[in-house]
Amino acid sequence: MSNTMNTPYNRDLVTPGIVHIGVGNFHRAHLAVYVDDLMSMGLAMDWGIVGAGVRPADAAMREALKAQGYLSTVIELDPSGKRARKIGSMIDFVEVSEGNAPLIAAMSRPEIRIVSLTVTEGGYFIDPATGRFDPDEAEIRHDAQNPSAPVTAFGAIVAALRNRRAAGYAPFTVMSCDNLPGNGQVTRSAVVGLAALSDRDLAGWIDAQVAFPNAMVDRITPATGDRERGIAAELGIEDRVPVTCEPFRQWVIEDRFPAGRPPFENVGVTFSDHVHAFEVMKIRILNGGHAIIAYPGGLKGIEFVHQAMADPNIRAFLERIETDEILPIVPPVPGQDLDAYKDLIVARFSNPEIADTERRLCLDGSNRQPKFIVPTIRDNLVQGRLPKGLILLSAFWCRYCYGEDENGQTIAPNDPNWAQLTALARAARVNPDAWIRMESVYGDLAENEDFRTTFHEALTAVWAQGVDGSIRQFLTA
Numbered sequence: 001m002s003n004t005m006n007t008p009y010n011r012d013l014v015t016p017g018i019v020h021i022g023v024g025n026f027h028r029a030h031l032a033v034y035v036d037d038l039m040s041m042g043l044a045m046d047w048g049i050v051g052a053g054v055r056p057a058d059a060a061m062r063e064a065l066k067a068q069g070y071l072s073t074v075i076e077l078d079p080s081g082k083r084a085r086k087i088g089s090m091i092d093f094v095e096v097s098e099g100n101a102p103l104i105a106a107m108s109r110p111e112i113r114i115v116s117l118t119v120t121e122g123g124y125f126i127d128p129a130t131g132r133f134d135p136d137e138a139e140i141r142h143d144a145q146n147p148s149a150p151v152t153a154f155g156a157i158v159a160a161l162r163n164r165r166a167a168g169y170a171p172f173t174v175m176s177c178d179n180l181p182g183n184g185q186v187t188r189s190a191v192v193g194l195a196a197l198s199d200r201d202l203a204g205w206i207d208a209q210v211a212f213p214n215a216m217v218d219r220i221t222p223a224t225g226d227r228e229r230g231i232a233a234e235l236g237i238e239d240r241v242p243v244t245c246e247p248f249r250q251w252v253i254e255d256r257f258p259a260g261r262p263p264f265e266n267v268g269v270t271f272s273d274h275v276h277a278f279e280v281m282k283i284r285i286l287n288g289g290h291a292i293i294a295y296p297g298g299l300k301g302i303e304f305v306h307q308a309m310a311d312p313n314i315r316a317f318l319e320r321i322e323t324d325e326i327l328p329i330v331p332p333v334p335g336q337d338l339d340a341y342k343d344l345i346v347a348r349f350s351n352p353e354i355a356d357t358e359r360r361l362c363l364d365g366s367n368r369q370p371k372f373i374v375p376t377i378r379d380n381l382v383q384g385r386l387p388k389g390l391i392l393l394s395a396f397w398c399r400y401c402y403g404e405d406e407n408g409q410t411i412a413p414n415d416p417n418w419a420q421l422t423a424l425a426r427a428a429r430v431n432p433d434a435w436i437r438m439e440s441v442y443g444d445l446a447e448n449e450d451f452r453t454t455f456h457e458a459l460t461a462v463w464a465q466g467v468d469g470s471i472r473q474f475l476t477a
Helices: 025-029 031-040 056-066 101-108 138-145 153-167 183-196 200-209 226-234 275-299 305-310 312-329 338-349 358-362 365-372 374-382 388-401 418-428 449-476
Strands: 016-021 048-052 072-078 081-087 090-093 114-117 173-176 215-218 243-245 250-253
Touching (some): 016 031, 016 101, 025 031, 025 243, 031 072, 031 081, 048 101, 056 090, 072 226, 101 153, 114 153, 138 183, 153 183, 153 200, 173 183, 183 200, 226 243, 250 275, 275 305, 275 312, 275 338, 275 365, 275 388, 275 449, 305 312, 305 358, 312 338, 312 374, 312 388, 312 449, 365 374, 365 388, 374 388, 388 418, 388 449
Parallel strands (some): 016 048, 048 090, 114 173
Antiparallel strands (some): 215 250
């Protein structure tokens, strides 16, 4: 593919303004698309994206994109028809190298005014038990001892900010595009916390001078495999790494960009001081909903999300929990009808063109459950409600981590802590307390007798009656 193919603007006129760390499918279907939309309007031509990464997979993505002039094909999978477009907002991708010198150099350039990240929910070095930055992680300890040759994205950001302060350049804004509560505050904690381990003066300067806006991001973007490459081929497109996604996208962000920003409001981005409210709505209704359909579907051997939504028991399970246990504890959101938002989520999950997999939704439960499910359980209990559906979901997760589905098929490892989870799930078959005593996930919930008793009953039902039987029992109780 040539550098100018299928873009309505001259990419030779685009200059860099953003370094983005973590060039996966979500970034290319979200931030890169918004910037591309602006460039197609003749705007933001000085906000070109320079890709970057700190992991081996990032190097592979760099090679694939470099071979096609850093263009990406984004294919929207609408049931009414597929729509493909070339995204040209990324104009470079720095070399991925040990010590991250090229990345640090790129972020140190004065024209870079935003550094954005998609490093996954689990990539922020958060202690799950406290929800705070964990300075004892091995990679963080390495970066504290080797601040000029870091291995993490946050170490590279600290090094670049050190360079910019020394050169008299204004600091860039650090903008997380990851799906986690308070992503701006979490990013600030990681960057400032890491800096403080080696240079407290620099840490104080970063805390005082660098903006970390909170944001809520949303777009369902499956992993790329043979199916997705086949869709591109059917459309006559050559692309080694095409992106497929749903038509829907949303981005709500705080307007805190001291070094400037693209005019994102022109392309549908919502700037709000109430990002937290949008974030709670999305994390609890959408991400929580994903978990609700993931584990029963995974246990039944269902491959795709839309197939799980076509299963009457799983769909009824989702609808009941969303209506009775999630919506009542989601705070009001400016300009949003929560029931309509829930209906939109159900429709998005049911889109057969996406072919999102149950396995992807089941991934990394040890990191996602404490963020997407446990807070909702806790809030229900505080308000005097017993969320039996969410507790049953937690039992499904436990049963899934046993490592074998209801058809007797082995479930391949699907969590960074899979070995530990499998051991606990097997112990929990005899003693359910073994599971809910995981403080990194449940905190002190095991001390709540209502939660403990209900979990025992739920896990016993899952083993005795299977997914369908235990869901029917819940729905008819």
